Amino acid sequence: MSVSTTTVSVSISSSADTTQVNSNPAAQASAAVSTAASYHSHGGGSVNFHASQSQGGPVFGQQQPAASHHNYFNSPAHSQDFSAMTHHASHHGGTQQLEQWGNPWMGRPKPLINAHGPYPITLGKTDPMYSKKSNDQLATDLLRNARAFTTPGNRSTISKHAIEEMAQQKPGRNPVMNQNIRLAGELMKRPDVMDAFFRQPGTGATGDQVSISHFSAFNRDQNPLKYSTNKQVVQELNSHFGQLSEYFGGRQINILDLEYLAGLQQTGISSLDHLLNVSKTATDRKDLLDMLDNVASRSADNRISQTGLMLASYMMA
Template structure:
């Protein structure tokens, strides 16, 4: 008995469990199922050229589901290719174009250094050490400009030793006041107050003249002692801060009122002494004349200039020229 090899079907698939592709509509909905190649009769091997998004090229047979490792590898390969191309272009530009490749943070590049002082500012220095007094000499002090002359004189008396001129022991001079005003602003609060006092004293020449004026002659000798300061503090005379020139102007204006009799041509110094001995009555016009006589008699040096003939009389014309 002879057997024909053409009647025996030969299965070329390595997987015996593979089944033929189903032609039912349900199978088409799920995707085409490729059939195993067969040489039975006139049947030829079935090749499926339908592809999916995650496959490249034709698929032979039934496609197997991709594993998680394969998905990760495919994703890494798809995402790494543009990055590789960018780095390659940058490398080419660096070597052939003269440009540095763009640095990407995190790719072997250190993080940017923070700006110094952006979050940690340097410590502020002490606001007074080594700095001059904020108010320039000659300009008013916001606090000391509100004090009256007597308050400033008291402060000078209380700190008298700090202002003493070493060249004139026991005396404060204009030079020593200037020296105090020119000192640097320090961490010693007492010294700083003396600096402010000196600056304010230099802004008030009327007060300095009153402090400098000799207690007997009234002359400005440039020396200030404790007695001068106490006289300014305790003095109640309205004219104690007036200059000799201002006193001459006041005497010229009230020349007739200062004379004892209206028909006298000149003002007698004896009349001034008589008027100065009168008590204050509270009548402002009369008290004004009494204080004027008292103050001019304290300034023997100025009174001597008014009595040009040294005869005890003061002429009206002399007062006019001294007031100019």
């Protein structure tokens, strides 16, 4: 059975004008190809966008084979290439930058004891109800009962320490308290979700507190990548490197292009929307982008190399 593919041709020119883009979200996103290239275009060219459900994202230019970065990172070829990558990165201070910027995320196992006190993370038995809830459902429960997870001196901020303390409580006769204990216990079994809940807006660093207003906005966010770890974001960038790189097929990703794509509305085209979500997730984590900007490329040049992405993904926990 053959499946037809919708192809939209978009012209790139050095005089691309975003003011001519109409209000249709799909048209705006398609125009991203020409507009993003106009940041540093030296001449004309043509780009084809292929919307296909079989792709992880849109294809700009010639159709590319499906991404297989997860297989690559576990393959012998990856091990063989890694020494060459580190040799290349050393000329740009890449390994040193990874060590300096990556310490908050890289190479550390998840501790069995939390960082705020003597409360051990007890896995215990599987909760028959909360273990079946999605991450978004747990976020909604936490938001609904947010005041139970604040500190006495600050009732407008959810505290990670309060969640850890709640998880250690013994069930009693108060049914509401018991539900909060079960919720906290389930959250402690999902450390990556906890990191996402307490990720600071803008920088992407994980903190100990989050305002209820910000957490409410996080809960409403429809981006499915909002729970991604930094390593997963790096792998997404690498998977779609050819689509996100300079001229949408060049040698490096321009962070200005990511910022432009992140500002576009969803189009209803799943492959393109995924690319917009990747861009938004990455640009919401300035600390991560700053680190990637300085690995295996010139420092602070607003560009991310594929060598840097592969090296960062290899080093991250």
